[in-house]
Amino acid sequence: MSLVESTSASEGPPPQDAWHAEFQRLLPLWESLRDSSKVIIPISISRVNQFDAARLDVEMSAMLKEQLVKVFSLMKPGLLFQYEPELDAFLEFLIWRFSIWVDKPTPGNALMNLRYRDERVVPIIGKEVRTGLEGPGLSVSQKIFYCISFVGGQYIWSRLQSFSAFRRWGDLEQRPLARRAWGLVQNAEGLYQAASFFNLLLFLYGGRYKTIVERILKARLVYGSPNMNRAVSFEYMNRQLVWNEFSEMLLLLLPLLNSSSVKKFLLPFSKDKSAGSFGDEADCPICRSSPSIPFIALPCQHRYCYYCLHTRCSATSSYRCPRCNEVVVAIQRQGSV
Structure with a gap:
């Protein structure tokens, strides 16, 4: 007992700022524990789902176009062919108007359980993050620019190609200005194809932004519901493809056989x-x-x-x-x- 009393007496009382030094030492640990909720949950969206959604949107547009062409089947032949770019742009505008503009997924995205999210303002603080799929939809400016670039860009490009081919800008007998414009069109097309290929490589590596427009707008496709699978099953489609190929093979080989x-x-x-x-x-x-x-x-x-x-x-x-x-x-x- 005398040994403990002598030891405590030799140490003496702690300094007056000891509590402040201890507080400064434990403050970083407290901050890390308090901010542990500020963690970005990594999510991985299936690349196959995104490609399938884009393909389904193309098929939906083709079905609408087929039905609309049947309406004008009794008109003068070849009349609707002259306005085919306008027809495609009109159908794409309808799909955009009743899906993206009203904060709803496109038909292909809806079947694949996908939606667009504004990646610039994704919430990452506190209780707002539960699955990593939270986040607001596209803003008004993003929607308008999406319509201008996707719908208007395709229409202008198709019209420019048909007009240049009709005017024969690529012929050597044309004026230098026309040949120069044709060269610019070809260079722009090659540059766009190269950019699309580079964007495809980035998409296959990271799984974000399958098109250049989505990458520019920071519009990412995420799952609409974390507990819902895609609504399209390709089992029966694969069977149908197998039987179609088998029947085509028989139609090719049977006429060659002697009965x-x-x-x-x-x-x-x-x-x-x-x-x-x-x-x-x-x-x-x-x-x-x-x-x-x-x-x-x-x-x-x-x-x-x-x-x-x-x-x-x-x-x-x-x-x-x-x-x-x-x-x-x-x-x-x-x-x-």
């Missing part, structure tokens, strides 16, 4: 090889009618029409009798020697 050769090949495997399987012995086995001028095949002695047997034997030197599958070496009129 008589196939019958000859399958005849040895048939269960009933008797002559009765081919009908009455008095009828011609080729035309299935009674021969007016009967001829017999040698050496099997079966009756044929002269025309049927003569044409078959003239077409091939190894014609086989359909009744007995024996090679016909000669023909003879019935009753003659």
Whole structure:
């Protein structure tokens, strides 16, 4: 006991600013614990879903276009073809007006459980972050610029290409100004294709912004609901594609096959090889009618029409009798020697 009292007496009282030094030492730890909620939750959006959504939007536009073309089917042929860029722009504007402008996903995005989010103002503070999918939709300026660049840009580019092709800007006989404009159009197209390819590589690596317009606008596709899978199943579509390819292959190969050769090949495997399987012995086995001028095949002695047997034997030197599958070496009129 005397040893403890001597030790405490030798240390003495703590300095007056000891509490302040301890507070400064523990303050960073307290700040880190208090701000632990300010953590960005990383999310990963399926690249396949985003590509499928874009493809479904294209298919939806094509279906609307097909239905609209049927309305003008009774008009002058070729009249609607002149205004095809305007028709495409009108349909794309309708899809934009009733989806993106009213803060709703496009048909393809809705089927893939996707929506657009303004990546510039994503909330990352406190209780607002639960799944990492929170965030406001596109702003008014983003929506308008999306319409101008996506709808108006495609329309202007298609009209410019058709006008330059009609005016033949690329011909050597044209004026230097027209050839220079044609060169600018080709350079702009090549630059856009290169930028799209570079953006595709970035998208495959990071999974954000599948188009250049989305990257410029900072409009990212995220899941609309964290507990909902995509609404499109490609199982039946894959089956349909397999059967379509198989039927196309059969349509390609069947005309190349000789029906008589196939019958000859399958005849040895048939269960009933008797002559009765081919009908009455008095009828011609080729035309299935009674021969007016009967001829017999040698050496099997079966009756044929002269025309049927003569044409078959003239077409091939190894014609086989359909009744007995024996090679016909000669023909003879019935009753003659």
